[in-house]
Amino acid sequence: MSANGTSLHIYFLNVIVIDLFKYVQPIFFIIGNLGNLLTALVFWRKTWRKNVCVFYFKIYLISTTCYINSSLFGSIFTTGYVIRSHDSNIILCKLYFYTAFLFAIHPPTILILACIDRLLISSRNVETRMYSSKRLAYFSVTLGTIFWVVFNVHILIMVHIQEIRPSVFICYYDLSYGYQNFVYYYLPIVNISFCLIMIILCSVSFKNVRHIRLVSRQRRNQERTMTKKDFQLLHCLFAHGVTYVIFRIGINISYGYDAITRGQARTATQQAIETFVNNFLVLLFNSWYCISIFIYVGISKAFRYELKKMLYKTCGIEVLPLREEENRQEKIGADAGPAENAESEEDVLAIKALQRDNLRSNVSIEKPKSDGFVTNEYDVEFLSQICRTAPNIIAKDSTSKLIGYALAVLPENASNSPEINELVSLINHTEYKGKPTKTYKYYIMGQVCIADGFRGKNIFDRMYDKHRELYGNSYDLVITDVTETNVRSFRAHLRVGFEVLHAYKGHLTDETWYIIAWDWRN
Template sequence: MLNLVSDIFSRYCLMVLLILGTIGLTLNTLIFTRRTFRQNSCVHYFLASTIANYFVVFFILPSRILSDGYDIDPGQYNLPYCRLRFYTYFTAKSLSSWFIVLACFDRRMSSSQSVHSRAFARPIIARWMIAITTLVGLLFYAYVPVFYIIDSNHNCGARAGFYSLFDDSVYLVGYSLAPPLLMLIFGIWTIGNTRRLRRIVPRGRRLSPLNKRDHTLMLMLFLQVTLITITTVPHAVQKLYSTLTLDVPKDDFTKAAENVFIIVVRTVSFVNHSCTFYLLTLSGKMFRQELYKITRKFMCKLGRQAIRTDHQLRTLTQTVKFTTSNPQLQRKQQLKKRNTEQMVSIQNRLT
């Protein structure tokens, strides 16, 4: 039974997440790069998170399918690949969450009464914050290429002892605890600013700092924060628990159950990186509207291409029919062909 559960999550569930992630991230990119969102700083953070998720879906997920589902793991024998995989694993997953933290902070600043605070919510500031956060994330996990080795059992992981405990603690705090906590703080702060603005602005007058698009983005952020919290915390807690109980004696059934639990929570942690598109589509009306525009444009383009191809086929068919039904034209073509053959024959004789 445990082996069946392990196969379902390590093979089929991960494969489904890979397919969903490929479709969702592609559509996310098409939507976030549309002209409608180019001047929205919050969408810049969504796009940056999507780009980070590309590394998770297209690099980490296939390696997990091979290693967990089919016992094919080059990291057991190739140390550079071992270190590169886990370095990409930590940085990509963490940056994806931290960009959402920046999006929450951006919404908090955009809802402020201060003009200077609202000036933070600009695309140029978002691009700078994305670049700085990316650099910090790459440096933050720079210890991975140093601490990670291939042990005597051909397992790729952090060195035993303090290094392993440090690695799990950093993953727990930097990926599973700090981002959701900061998202929650900025979310509550934004709600407080919104209510304060409603009390200040006279009745019947619209709020200038916030509009329908801002409220939609905040709803999308809230749902994504919830998803991040649910999917990331169990895996980080499991990693820390495994490290702390590494020297505790366990029977075979307990070890098998823990291995299955590891595969399950690890698979669940990829849901956040593969299914954001479907969450945003359900929660954001403007998101669905842009998706409808893209779909309609694509269908119209296919329709025009089909009409053009049909027109070309009709023209070619009419030309062929005219050629075959015109005896005079056929005689001219045959005469031209005969003259060409005679000229070639004469040239061959001369040579």
């Protein structure tokens, strides 16, 4: 009776394992492929392409998709339907194990590289932040991929079709004691190391971000270089790291236990229980590769909006722009009208008056300079000239009073202002993306100013949106410069999409100036 009971328990455990891989694993397979496809469609949209972290996520999606369609898909047949074609074909045997090892280890490698990138971009040092680039991403991803492709070649050599009993053959590792030890210890060591590295890198990045926010609140001369989207991507990356630890900790313990006890004899019941637990942990392990879309949808507001916009567009439904939704929620649009062109002499005089009120030399002690200021004073003649030559963007309140402007200075007008002319000279000695900046078609953002009482109400973003609408198809870059002491302006420019091109010391003061550029092509 006891023997029958034991056999029944073993039978039920085997049935549960088979059913899990036959019915549950295919659900993960469908969710993983569909989720990765939708995520890829979002990340390949124009608004996401230039982000370096998104590049790492795209490579990660490709790698996890390869795992889903090789190892995960194969386990449905080998364990769920007990169809083991690779036990009789040496090529399938070697490829099955090689792809399992390669694509199991490649995605977390990409996440670690993404963590390093977020650590760089969150640094308080400007020079360190500039290391976060597509060039470094291409190099590191290529190097990491080549390393694992070559390192795992031992699988192609050491995996064979083994005869474990007379006339019973399975595809398995070489049965030598040394190689068995290598496999059993290598897997948990690599997985645990990756867990620790990801958690440490993400934690240090969050520490940097926290320091940046504290410094901003205390109005110190440190600048935030991460946009809201960057912060959301950092949270997504951290979630990937946490789920990696959760979903892999069980299989790592199982590998360690097998390595320690594999020389010990086991009863049939013990073997059945261990097989059941191991297969369940493998199922959990596999499911980690299928949950990316849940992380992005759950954490990133920008991702949710893009996905919603894409799906609604497919159904022919219009979606409000994200900023309009935010403006509606924050109820800040009532006091400021849309951005428009400066056309009349009255507009030019109003620009001049607003400029004079916000000159650094005229900002009173009672009004902190950290609220923003303008440095250069342009005369009415120059302002009229640039407004006649090209559209210049202004914003007015509900009473038609001018409350903001963003002045475009085209290359042909730069020589009419000593300050702009000097900036152009500096720009022409810099490089952007490995090419001299002067080889790009660019114009100068001569000055941006928003009246006191209207700052923080999205007027800055609206005026730049209008600039992009007007100049985006004609110019590659818009370039300006900001002093390190103008904290608010520098932070706002980096937030909307500008990046540091060059840093230099001013003539008359010892303060640092940053030449910053926004690539209209992205």
